[in-house]
Amino acid sequence: MIKANRDNIKVLVADDEVEFASTLVTRLQLRSFETTMVNSGEAALAAIQQNEPDVLLLDLKMPDIDGLEVLARLKQDLPHLKVIILTGHGSLEAGQEGMKLGAYDYVMKPVDLQRLIEKIEGAYREKTAG
Amino acid sequence: MKFANSVDKILPKPLKSSIDLGLNRRNYAQFRLILIFVMTLIVTLPVVIVAGLGYYYYKDLLQREELDQLQWQLDGKVKSIEALIDNLTSVVQFTARSDRYRELVVGSNLEKLFVRLKRQYPLFADLGVIDHVGIQQNYWGPYDLKGTDYSQEDWFEELSDKGLHISGVYAGNRQVPHFSIAVTNQDPITGEMWLLRATIDALTLQKFIDTIKTNASDDLFLVDETGTIQTLSRYYGPILTQFSSTFDAGVQAVITDDGEKVFQIKEKVKNSPWSLVLVKKQYIHHEHWLKFRTKLLITIVICISIIFLVVFTLAGALTTLIRKAEETQLTMLSEAEHTNKLASIGRLAAGVGHEINNPLAIIDQKTGLIEDLLLMSDAEFEHKETIQGCLKVINQSIERCKAITHRLLGFARRTDVRQEVLQVNDVIREVLTFLDNSMTFRKIGIKLQLEENLSPVTSDQLQLQQIFLNIINNAIDAIDKDGEITIMSHMLAGDVRVVIQDNGPGIAPDILPHIFEPFYTTKETGKGTGLGLSITYGLVKKLGGEITVHSRVGQGTAFTITIPLQSKKNDQG
Numbered sequence: 001m002i003k004a005n006r007d008n009i010k011v012l013v014a015d016d017e018v019e020f021a022s023t024l025v026t027r028l029q030l031r032s033f034e035t036t037m038v039n040s041g042e043a044a045l046a047a048i049q050q051n052e053p054d055v056l057l058l059d060l061k062m063p064d065i066d067g068l069e070v071l072a073r074l075k076q077d078l079p080h081l082k083v084i085i086l087t088g089h090g091s092l093e094a095g096q097e098g099m100k101l102g103a104y105d106y107v108m109k110p111v112d113l114q115r116l117i118e119k120i121e122g123a124y125r126e127k128t129a130g
Numbered sequence: 131m132k133f134a135n136s137v138d139k140i141l142p143k144p145l146k147s148s149i150d151l152g153l154n155r156r157n158y159a160q161f162r163l164i165l166i167f168v169m170t171l172i173v174t175l176p177v178v179i180v181a182g183l184g185y186y187y188y189k190d191l192l193q194r195e196e197l198d199q200l201q202w203q204l205d206g207k208v209k210s211i212e213a214l215i216d217n218l219t220s221v222v223q224f225t226a227r228s229d230r231y232r233e234l235v236v237g238s239n240l241e242k243l244f245v246r247l248k249r250q251y252p253l254f255a256d257l258g259v260i261d262h263v264g265i266q267q268n269y270w271g272p273y274d275l276k277g278t279d280y281s282q283e284d285w286f287e288e289l290s291d292k293g294l295h296i297s298g299v300y301a302g303n304r305q306v307p308h309f310s311i312a313v314t315n316q317d318p319i320t321g322e323m324w325l326l327r328a329t330i331d332a333l334t335l336q337k338f339i340d341t342i343k344t345n346a347s348d349d350l351f352l353v354d355e356t357g358t359i360q361t362l363s364r365y366y367g368p369i370l371t372q373f374s375s376t377f378d379a380g381v382q383a384v385i386t387d388d389g390e391k392v393f394q395i396k397e398k399v400k401n402s403p404w405s406l407v408l409v410k411k412q413y414i415h416h417e418h419w420l421k422f423r424t425k426l427l428i429t430i431v432i433c434i435s436i437i438f439l440v441v442f443t444l445a446g447a448l449t450t451l452i453r454k455a456e457e458t459q460l461t462m463l464s465e466a467e468h469t470n471k472l473a474s475i476g477r478l479a480a481g482v483g484h485e486i487n488n489p490l491a492i493i494d495q496k497t498g499l500i501e502d503l504l505l506m507s508d509a510e511f512e513h514k515e516t517i518q519g520c521l522k523v524i525n526q527s528i529e530r531c532k533a534i535t536h537r538l539l540g541f542a543r544r545t546d547v548r549q550e551v552l553q554v555n556d557v558i559r560e561v562l563t564f565l566d567n568s569m570t571f572r573k574i575g576i577k578l579q580l581e582e583n584l585s586p587v588t589s590d591q592l593q594l595q596q597i598f599l600n601i602i603n604n605a606i607d608a609i610d611k612d613g614e615i616t617i618m619s620h621m622l623a624g625d626v627r628v629v630i631q632d633n634g635p636g637i638a639p640d641i642l643p644h645i646f647e648p649f650y651t652t653k654e655t656g657k658g659t660g661l662g663l664s665i666t667y668g669l670v671k672k673l674g675g676e677i678t679v680h681s682r683v684g685q686g687t688a689f690t691i692t693i694p695l696q697s698k699k700n701d702q703g
Contacts, residue, residue, distance in 0.1 A: 017488055017491070017492065019492045019495075019496075020488070020491050020492045020495055023492070023495035023496055023498070023499050024495055026499055027495065027498055027499050027502055030499075030502050030503075030506065088484055088487045088488070109487060109488070109490075109491040110487070110490050110491040110493075110494035110495075110528065110532055111491065111494070111495070113498055
């Protein structure tokens, strides 16, 4: 029921909240996503350079490089990378700001996993289609 | 600062600038009075001081000038009298030429001389020739005084020393005031001293005084060394009365028996026993002085009247101005305080929401993971169902927490205001369909008094719904059972106004100011978050509207929401 054929969708979770990110990674892995995790903006940029994921789950509040900054940098080099913003409830505007910068969508924390998966799949579909 | 402190201590309370919010209002009536008093004092004092100084210096100047003039007048008169006396003395001295003793003591020679003398000086009364031992050897006059011995008289001795004696005025045997002039000489034959003594009617002096007296209102008279009046005095009586005030030469300000203020000025007449006294009413410039005084008084009165008028008007205007300013300030302060309080509580709420949101996200994920794992494990084990039950409850709790953080963050969140053209009445009617059936059980009726042709507003429908729903829900909770909610809408000053009124228990006055504060709730713990009205407040403000509440305990509560026809443009998005 959990497992499904996800076509080996590569997902990178970038969130400085390690416990949150690691658990999300595990749960996504359980659902057959090829998921890895980084805990800072810098690390996210480095990881993407090495191995470009299909979908990036990007937390906005990170200590070194802010999520929006990461997004702006990525969109220059990799316009086809799909980014889903993770944002707190209060940061609805931040999520919308991310959308303006070219993010695929945004999800508010605490995350409803089912909706997140739907969005990841949607992003992937769009990527493969485009 | 020390100075300010001491000033602060001196100042009466209404003048102090500290504004106590609502507690210690200035007493403006008292403030105004003090202002009037202080200003009048400050402005009037210099005027009065200057006027007073002017008054006294001018008075002093006039008096000085008056005295100078008096002195000068008297000097002149004394000189005239001295001249008169010199003249009389010369006449007697000429008559008593040294070689005439023999001639004068014999026969009618003295009589002839007297007749000649009297032809020129009619006021000569008699003539006497006295020998060196004091015996009158010859006499011509109204009495037979030949042979009288004058050797014991004071003047006889004095005469022997000085050669001239002028007596004071005395009544004499005839009771006619007269005085005498006696001169000495030496008989060239015997070498012995002899005297010629002439008695002169005091009228001589009186006539002369009358001539030199220039002003009828003045008193000018002679006194002798003992203070006996020698010529008629207007103030002090006839000749030979005692002059009441004996004083040395100089000026004296005196009040007469008639209560008249006068100056008395006295000066010694040389070679005589007399002093000339001038008594003059004070203020020779009386009229001038009175005119000055009147002018001064009128000027001061006018000045002070104008000052008072200006001060009065100014103080009134100032007080009104200060009162208005302070009242405005107070209102603004309390409004700002209220807004600040709500804003800071909002920030706090948002902060708490953020801080809780992250751990909550972790709990959420961890719980999800446990559920995933449980779902994936086929093995049945002890307590599996209990664990699943627990997870369910945890998830429910997480949902509750999510709802709270969502609201907390939503409270501070500035989301976009959508711009839709709406009929407020439609929004109200729509909201009523959301209300659940509990109202029917609780016998709460809703009465609509909606004005039908309201102008459409451009606002956010969902947020308006939220506002109305929150307040109606609040009213339902307040009524509890058996009651009525009245919803009214109308236009007012170009805005749409909605009043939602219940006949519930009302809100106590001490609670009323806090009802828009977040987490302020009178509901039982767990029943309300205390966020409903504060969110409503935030929403109304966001739409550019106003919300006010009026409540009376026992009668109910009315919320008035004013919605502008055009909601504020949100700069976001």
